[in-house]
Amino acid sequence: MNKNLETLQNKPNNWKAARDLLREYREKQARNSYEIIKYGLPLINKKSQKLSKEELFEVMEQVFLAGLDVNIEESKTLLLKLQKQFPKSLRVTKLSGLLEEAMGNWKSAITIYKSILKNNPSDQIARKRLVCVSKAQGDVVLTIKNLNNYLSHFQGDTETWEELLEIYLTQQCYSKALYCCEELILAEPNNYQHHYKIANIYYTIGKRTDLIKARQYYAHSIKLLKEQNLKSYYGLYLTANKLKSLYSKNLDQSETQINEQLLQFAADKIKNVYLKLEDNDTKKTVLDFFEKNK
Amino acid sequence: MRLDPQIRDFVLFPIVIIVFLVSVIRHYLFSIIPSQKPAVDKDTQREQQLLIRSNRICKNANMVSKSSLISRQPFFLEETNGELNQDSKQKPLAMSMMFDPSMMTNMMKGSMGNMIPQVVLGQLISYLFKGFLVVKLPFFLPARFKTMLQQGIGLSSLDSSFVSSLSWYFMVYFGLRGVIDLLFQAKDAIAHSYFSPIREQKRQTQVPRPAPVSASTPSLGNMGGTDKKDTLRNEKENWKMIDHFFEIQNSELELIGKPVNKEKVVKNQTANKTQIPKKNKSQNKNMKSTTPKNRKRNAKKKK
Numbered sequence: 001m002n003k004n005l006e007t008l009q010n011k012p013n014n015w016k017a018a019r020d021l022l023r024e025y026r027e028k029q030a031r032n033s034y035e036i037i038k039y040g041l042p043l044i045n046k047k048s049q050k051l052s053k054e055e056l057f058e059v060m061e062q063v064f065l066a067g068l069d070v071n072i073e074e075s076k077t078l079l080l081k082l083q084k085q086f087p088k089s090l091r092v093t094k095l096s097g098l099l100e101e102a103m104g105n106w107k108s109a110i111t112i113y114k115s116i117l118k119n120n121p122s123d124q125i126a127r128k129r130l131v132c133v134s135k136a137q138g139d140v141v142l143t144i145k146n147l148n149n150y151l152s153h154f155q156g157d158t159e160t161w162e163e164l165l166e167i168y169l170t171q172q173c174y175s176k177a178l179y180c181c182e183e184l185i186l187a188e189p190n191n192y193q194h195h196y197k198i199a200n201i202y203y204t205i206g207k208r209t210d211l212i213k214a215r216q217y218y219a220h221s222i223k224l225l226k227e228q229n230l231k232s233y234y235g236l237y238l239t240a241n242k243l244k245s246l247y248s249k250n251l252d253q254s255e256t257q258i259n260e261q262l263l264q265f266a267a268d269k270i271k272n273v274y275l276k277l278e279d280n281d282t283k284k285t286v287l288d289f290f291e292k293n294k
Numbered sequence: 295m296r297l298d299p300q301i302r303d304f305v306l307f308p309i310v311i312i313v314f315l316v317s318v319i320r321h322y323l324f325s326i327i328p329s330q331k332p333a334v335d336k337d338t339q340r341e342q343q344l345l346i347r348s349n350r351i352c353k354n355a356n357m358v359s360k361s362s363l364i365s366r367q368p369f370f371l372e373e374t375n376g377e378l379n380q381d382s383k384q385k386p387l388a389m390s391m392m393f394d395p396s397m398m399t400n401m402m403k404g405s406m407g408n409m410i411p412q413v414v415l416g417q418l419i420s421y422l423f424k425g426f427l428v429v430k431l432p433f434f435l436p437a438r439f440k441t442m443l444q445q446g447i448g449l450s451s452l453d454s455s456f457v458s459s460l461s462w463y464f465m466v467y468f469g470l471r472g473v474i475d476l477l478f479q480a481k482d483a484i485a486h487s488y489f490s491p492i493r494e495q496k497r498q499t500q501v502p503r504p505a506p507v508s509a510s511t512p513s514l515g516n517m518g519g520t521d522k523k524d525t526l527r528n529e530k531e532n533w534k535m536i537d538h539f540f541e542i543q544n545s546e547l548e549l550i551g552k553p554v555n556k557e558k559v560v561k562n563q564t565a566n567k568t569q570i571p572k573k574n575k576s577q578n579k580n581m582k583s584t585t586p587k588n589r590k591r592n593a594k595k596k597k
Contacts, residue, residue, distance in 0.1 A: 121336045122334050122335065122336040122339045152340075153336075153339065153340050153343065154339075154340075154343050155343045155344055155347040156342075156343040156346035156347050156350075157343075178362075179362075179365070182358045182362050183347075185354070185357050185358060186350050186351050186355075186357060186358065187347075187350055187354075189354045195542075213359060213542075215546060216543050216545060216546050217542055219542075219545040219546035219548075219549050220542045220545035220546075222545075222549060223545045223548060258546070258547070258550070258552065261550040261552075262549065262550060265549060265550050
């Protein structure tokens with residue numbers, strides 16, 4: 001457990017521990033909103049003279065953000081203080097946008113962000129927030145439009161490609177999702193998750209060539225992470241099985257052999273994992289499943 | 295020969311104290327004067343991101359299938375609309391300075407802030423403490439060090455291990471910089487999370503805008519407009535260099551311990567340079583060269 005947190009639980013008035021805890025959270029960008037509010041508010045209200053001015057404002061911002069999750073009234077008062085201190089600050093303007101979002105005033109949030117973008121067209125955060133607003137409203141079409149707009153400016157932003165991927169998946173636009181997923185792989189070729197995801201998409205599309213690609217990507221995901229990657233083994237098994245049952249006529253001899261071996265390989269791996277389990281019911285179900293599908 | 299202890303009290307220490315105080319004052323002056331970050335231009339930003347993406351596609355092209363790679367080509371390479379065929383919208387540094395005087399003042403502030411106190415202090419010291427020998431180093435030094443250690447004193451017969459007041463000032467001035475940094479760093483680290491004002495100053499004077507990202511051309515693009523155009527062109531070269539081979543297809547063979555498709559790798563290396571089909575005529579020549587006959591011929595040539 002965190003050392004600072006421990007001291008705070010014994011002595012809740014220890015301002016030094018509170019300061020250090022908040023510093024640590026800021027550094028890690030941890031979103032422990034409840035604790036930040038609990039220890040940050042007294043720090044601001046009672047011990048503000050102990051902090052340097054710069055740090056006080058950072059703490060205020062941090063507590064403000066936490067307040068959006070936990071206690072919105074506190075956030076409002078904090079924002080007023082910050083606005084009084086920095087009337088023209090861009091950073092505070094963004095915070096006010098966040099507050100509007102948290103209260104569900106989508107329209108005013110959008111006007112705030114758009115006015116920011118008018119003056120600073122290269123502002124990344126404001127653009128991102130616009131996407132978040134449309135997503136929170138549940139407007140899929142607008143979200144996709146905003147994401148594409150964002151990506152046309154920030155093509156290198158991997159997280160956003162991933163976001164777009166997820167949305168396309170919910171809309172079952174698999175070919176578009178495929179494109180996004182390829183972007184992820186091109187950006188981070190050593191992340192097994194991306195390979196697993198793209199294999200899933202190929203499997204879902206499900207033509208013969210797609211299934212072969214799915215099998216290859218599952219295999220690559222396994223190559224990158226051999227243990228603790230049961231889902232990829234399972235995907236490999238299912239894909240090989242599907243290829244065998246649906247397209248066995250179209251495969252030539254060596255391909256059939258490879259497919260058969262992969263099927264066996266994946267099944268063995270999965271069985272091995274489950275054989276180590278102590279839960280007998282699960283073990284039996286899984287083993288039975290493989291018996292049946294032989 | 296010994297130095298008078300009064301010199302120590304009235305020259306050596308005062309110089310150290312004066313320099314220290316001036317450094318502290320300078321530090322606080324800088325933190326008072328607001329230093330604006332130059333706003334990043336929208337087009338510049340977009341171009342950088344374009345280069346990042348294009349670069350990683352070229353680097354990891356073997357991770358996606360050929361059709362996926364080809365589907366990305368028009369966006370970057372199309373004759374009229376391809377992104378890499380556009381003229382760079384970034385203004386060269388000298389131009390942008392002309393339009394944005396704040397960049398100039400920022401640079402001036404950085405260098406002037408260092409220069410002026412140094413010169414003024416140097417004048418002051420040489421005026422107040424002219425001709426003093428302040429320190430005797432406890433070891434022997436060759437005569438060449440005289441110019442460095444005995445500035446302001448032109449005695450050729452003097453032992454070179456003596457240090458004059460002006461030289462002492464320079465040593466203290468540059469030596470104390472690290473101490474000052476240390477003193478204020480802890481505080482600034484909190485205030486600015488990542489850079490202390492001193493460092494930020496340095497950063498601003500050195501790099502008025504973020505360096506270009508393209509890994510293929512790390513040295514280019516720092517200055518001037520022609521280089522910027524070159525980054526885009528070089529990026530196009532990268533695309534031509536792609537030698538696509540779908541690496542993923544080997545993974546499943548590796549898993550079951552089959553011999554990996556090495557044949558294809560070799561084939562790719564010998565014959566298939568520049569091989570992503572394009573839709574113009576010059577392509578046909580390249581296509582011909584991948585026929586089995588030519589491939590053998592090429593392989594022989596290589597040998």
